[in-house]
Amino acid sequence: MISLQNIEKYYTNKFVKTYVLRNINLEIEEGEFISIMGPSGAGKSTLLYLLGMLDKPSDGEYYFLDEPVHKFNDRKLSELHKSYIGFVFQQYHLIEELTVYENLETPLIYQKMNSKERKARVGDILDRFNIVGKKDLFPNQLSGGQQQLVGVARAVISEPKLILADEPTGNLHTDQGEEIMKLLKNLNEKGTTVIQVTHSKVNAAYGNRIVNLKDGWIER
Amino acid sequence: MRIISKFYLDKSGIGTEMFRNNIKIALRNLLKQKLFSAINIFGLAIGLAGSLLITVFVWNELSYESVHENADDIYRIAVQFGKSDESMIMAGAMPALGPAAKSELPEVEEFTRIVLDRAAPIILGDQKFDEKKFFFADGSILDVFNIDILKKVDNSPLSDPFDILLSQSIAEKYFGEREPIGQTLRYRDQTLKITGVYEDIRGNTQIKPELIASYKTKEIVFPSSNEWGNFGQDITYLLLNTNMSAKQLEERLTTLLVKNTSEQFGEMIRIVPEHFPDVYLNSIAIGDLINHGNKSYVYLFTTVALFVLIIASLNFINLSTARSFRRSREVGIKKVLGAQRKSLIFQFLAEALVLTFIALFLGILLFEFFYPILTGYLEVQIGFEYLKTFEFYLIIVGVFLTVGLLSGLYPAFYLTRFNPIKTVKNEVESKPGGVGFRKVLVVSQFAISILLIFGTIVIYQQLDYMKSYDIGLDRDNVVIVNYSPKAENADIRYETLKTKLLASNDIKNVSGVYTLPGLSSVEKQTLRLKDTPESDQKVMRFNGVDFSFLQTFGLELIAGRDFDKSFSTDQKEAVIINETAVKEFGMNNEEIVGKQVIIPGANNEQSLVTVIGVVKDFNVESLHKGIEPVVLYINPQRFYAVAIKIAPNVSSTALSYIVDTWENVIPNEDFSYSFLDDKYNALYSTEDKIFQVFTIFSLLAIYIAALGLLGLTSFTAEQRRKEIGIRKVLGSNVIGIVRLLSMEYLRLIIISSVIALPFSYYLLNKWLSDFAYRAAISWIPFAAALVLVATVSFVTISSQAFRAASANPIDSIKYE
Numbered sequence A: 001m002i003s004l005q006n007i008e009k010y011y012t013n014k015f016v017k018t019y020v021l022r023n024i025n026l027e028i029e030e031g032e033f034i035s036i037m038g039p040s041g042a043g044k045s046t047l048l049y050l051l052g053m054l055d056k057p058s059d060g061e062y063y064f065l066d067e068p069v070h071k072f073n074d075r076k077l078s079e080l081h082k083s084y085i086g087f088v089f090q091q092y093h094l095i096e097e098l099t100v101y102e103n104l105e106t107p108l109i110y111q112k113m114n115s116k117e118r119k120a121r122v123g124d125i126l127d128r129f130n131i132v133g134k135k136d137l138f139p140n141q142l143s144g145g146q147q148q149l150v151g152v153a154r155a156v157i158s159e160p161k162l163i164l165a166d167e168p169t170g171n172l173h174t175d176q177g178e179e180i181m182k183l184l185k186n187l188n189e190k191g192t193t194v195i196q197v198t199h200s201k202v203n204a205a206y207g208n209r210i211v212n213l214k215d216g217w218i219e220r
Numbered sequence B: 001m002r003i004i005s006k007f008y009l010d011k012s013g014i015g016t017e018m019f020r021n022n023i024k025i026a027l028r029n030l031l032k033q034k035l036f037s038a039i040n041i042f043g044l045a046i047g048l049a050g051s052l053l054i055t056v057f058v059w060n061e062l063s064y065e066s067v068h069e070n071a072d073d074i075y076r077i078a079v080q081f082g083k084s085d086e087s088m089i090m091a092g093a094m095p096a097l098g099p100a101a102k103s104e105l106p107e108v109e110e111f112t113r114i115v116l117d118r119a120a121p122i123i124l125g126d127q128k129f130d131e132k133k134f135f136f137a138d139g140s141i142l143d144v145f146n147i148d149i150l151k152k153v154d155n156s157p158l159s160d161p162f163d164i165l166l167s168q169s170i171a172e173k174y175f176g177e178r179e180p181i182g183q184t185l186r187y188r189d190q191t192l193k194i195t196g197v198y199e200d201i202r203g204n205t206q207i208k209p210e211l212i213a214s215y216k217t218k219e220i221v222f223p224s225s226n227e228w229g230n231f232g233q234d235i236t237y238l239l240l241n242t243n244m245s246a247k248q249l250e251e252r253l254t255t256l257l258v259k260n261t262s263e264q265f266g267e268m269i270r271i272v273p274e275h276f277p278d279v280y281l282n283s284i285a286i287g288d289l290i291n292h293g294n295k296s297y298v299y300l301f302t303t304v305a306l307f308v309l310i311i312a313s314l315n316f317i318n319l320s321t322a323r324s325f326r327r328s329r330e331v332g333i334k335k336v337l338g339a340q341r342k343s344l345i346f347q348f349l350a351e352a353l354v355l356t357f358i359a360l361f362l363g364i365l366l367f368e369f370f371y372p373i374l375t376g377y378l379e380v381q382i383g384f385e386y387l388k389t390f391e392f393y394l395i396i397v398g399v400f401l402t403v404g405l406l407s408g409l410y411p412a413f414y415l416t417r418f419n420p421i422k423t424v425k426n427e428v429e430s431k432p433g434g435v436g437f438r439k440v441l442v443v444s445q446f447a448i449s450i451l452l453i454f455g456t457i458v459i460y461q462q463l464d465y466m467k468s469y470d471i472g473l474d475r476d477n478v479v480i481v482n483y484s485p486k487a488e489n490a491d492i493r494y495e496t497l498k499t500k501l502l503a504s505n506d507i508k509n510v511s512g513v514y515t516l517p518g519l520s521s522v523e524k525q526t527l528r529l530k531d532t533p534e535s536d537q538k539v540m541r542f543n544g545v546d547f548s549f550l551q552t553f554g555l556e557l558i559a560g561r562d563f564d565k566s567f568s569t570d571q572k573e574a575v576i577i578n579e580t581a582v583k584e585f586g587m588n589n590e591e592i593v594g595k596q597v598i599i600p601g602a603n604n605e606q607s608l609v610t611v612i613g614v615v616k617d618f619n620v621e622s623l624h625k626g627i628e629p630v631v632l633y634i635n636p637q638r639f640y641a642v643a644i645k646i647a648p649n650v651s652s653t654a655l656s657y658i659v660d661t662w663e664n665v666i667p668n669e670d671f672s673y674s675f676l677d678d679k680y681n682a683l684y685s686t687e688d689k690i691f692q693v694f695t696i697f698s699l700l701a702i703y704i705a706a707l708g709l710l711g712l713t714s715f716t717a718e719q720r721r722k723e724i725g726i727r728k729v730l731g732s733n734v735i736g737i738v739r740l741l742s743m744e745y746l747r748l749i750i751i752s753s754v755i756a757l758p759f760s761y762y763l764l765n766k767w768l769s770d771f772a773y774r775a776a777i778s779w780i781p782f783a784a785a786l787v788l789v790a791t792v793s794f795v796t797i798s799s800q801a802f803r804a805a806s807a808n809p810i811d812s813i814k815y816e
Ligand SMILES: Nc1ncnc2c1ncn2[C@@H]1O[C@H](COP(=O)(O)OP(=O)(O)O)[C@@H](O)[C@H]1O
Pocket: A011, A018, A020, A038, A039, A040, A041, A042, A043, A044, A045, A046, A047
């Protein structure tokens, strides 16, 4: 599903290149559950956003479903990522001014889904995540765990092939975190590829493979 | 390619969903920051309303005569006697000029002459009316100007003597429902026959007759002795059929004048053609149909309107962009969820335009509400013609697009530029960008506010200065009664009136005058000392007065003697001149007394008079003008007013005595009076209005600026909530925090004042240069403006800063 070949990422600051990712080679099959681990500043988030097509590599090749992503322009990238990829963030990043229902609906609107289908999808997901009662609340009326639940729901609502989660439980209590992890595991079992960044060995164990990142290099 | 093709399948109807979603976010944002939104919208609304109000006034001044289709092809022919720049220009030409121009110049298609009777006594049965807009005019008035006849007897309703047309409202006033045509009126011992009715003339034009009598009637009622020699009465308009400059027309008419009179007469007279649409604002001719407008006030008002609009718009843009920064996260998330930059840019622009639209709509409502109030307050009559003008809508649409786009563009392009990773990684500074831009806006606002307040104070000082200025005569307790010298034996009648008035103890002095000193311009005439060459001719102002003139007006004699009835020569051969006139002759006050002066008259006649006294200088006109040389002589045949000096504190008894005496002596003429000091204050009524408008708008400006500041500081305080919390935990007290938040703005105010000072000083000096007598501009009004702006700002800022500083720090630190 994903093939990274000799990916490099650096930032240029006053003509000095600072490398964040070095010579990354990574193959990911459909249906995998991968945990990226490593110390703070190792480049985990950078890698995740690269995979999510929110950022571009400085060098190297990235194939997603055999498409040469590194050659795509912004428009194509955006189209690709909104159809195939869902994101979950450590800080949830829900839109404050929209209700739970409307937050869930937003990615579907960007995918130009018609309203009838949208309604059905949102209703379905509210059911599945057991948050029907919260649908008219605003994010700041929810607890952190509940917000992240909505965050995951929003990521999966468009039925992406790939879910990217950057420390999804980082801001949560252990039991709340466990619930989210079970949810991701469950999605993975139904066929969705999941890539998460985590600091916790326990959470990493939900995955089938661990990628260790240090100073931008993958440790073997 | 399977994936790619899928992207380009656009299912329609989704755009609106996105739009609805965006509107929801925008509205909830607005409601969440209620104070902020209200300030933002309301500020722009009142700013717009204010500037629209001024715009309508200005437009009214600038669009005079646009009701007349032919306006562009019409010239009004004024006449100047004596060719120096000093000489007065009279609005009226010679009666023969119009007809001659039409018959002898092919370029002149038509002419029409208007003679105004400013106090026309109309008698209808036992009713008496005093009409102020009674015109005599050639029948061509109906062709030259747009006057809509509603009904008439035949095709030339103004062709015969005693024909008269009435405006619709006069016809209704006189006859109600009855048919006016065919009825008659009495006017100055003549019977006029009503031959038609025309629609009331609305809009801004000089040609606003309420009654129009035929020109032939005028020739009978006020016969002119010399059709080519007299001028001043017949306001003459020429309708041209080709384009011609004023200069060219002047040449043709001068040739015509010389041909019909003489080379010498042509030398003495300058013909002054004035383009009809420009007459109202640009003409300086006296004796015109209406009072002229004032160009410099039009500019002044335009500037003020622009300033108010700029302040309000800057505010709006400033607040809108400031607020947008809290939305960078929303933008980032949307991008991650698949929004394209294009749609986000569109979202911000649309949002800004909608918000601007709401503000403008509110502004127009406010305008509609205040419009009648303000026109009533300022006593100006402006209809709703502005609604028909393109410019009015242009301003609104212009403001809409400019403010809407400017307030939307910045967030639209700035916020959507960021890579979404930065925002979702919380890397985008919560500190708003564009701080420099915002500071420039705040500084300009303050500078304009300071300028306007400074202006208000300076105008007030000048007004006060003029009203309390000692013009050299005593204007207290002087009743002015209008007097008509046209009746037979007016001089004898005057003597009777005077004797009877003086019989009362309450009445100290009575003097008839040609023009009132200190109030209006007086005739200019040439004269020279006897035994000096003709080249030493001087131009001075002549005023015909009574023997008691100096005493009545409290004027001080400083050399020679006053007029005295016991000198029989004083009737015709004596003059008193003022100090400035003495200087003009190059003599001193004692030397001049007893000297003889030659005054050239018509037909090469000369009169020889003796200077019997010198009066201390007094102001002849309003203080816009300096003191001029004045010559006083006795002339009871031409009194247009009678000045009555009464004892202090008896005005009501004295007045009733005056009325009784008047009715006794002159029962067939209306009595009207006023007090000299009121008349004097009325001289500055324009300045009064300017002052009122300036006050209103400078208050408005500072109010809007303060609103903006309130919004901005509350915003900054919120932005820095976390910082404030941390500082407090680290031990800062409330005062320290308030200072932290306020200092920045106070510094901006100081910068603004540095910018505003030279600029406002320059502008106000320019305004003051209109006045011959002006109050000095001191640092006090500037300091006052500064203190006012600083105080208002400080109160605004510190109220917000204090609120932020007093909050519990734990709340703000946990937040995020
Ligand atoms: N826009 C940027 N410019 C320069 N350096 C950056 C930028 N974004 C991230 N970095 C650097 O890249 C490195 C990796 O960051 P990141 O991927 O966020 O690490 P982590 O593994 O903690 O998620 C860090 O040292 C960070 O400072």
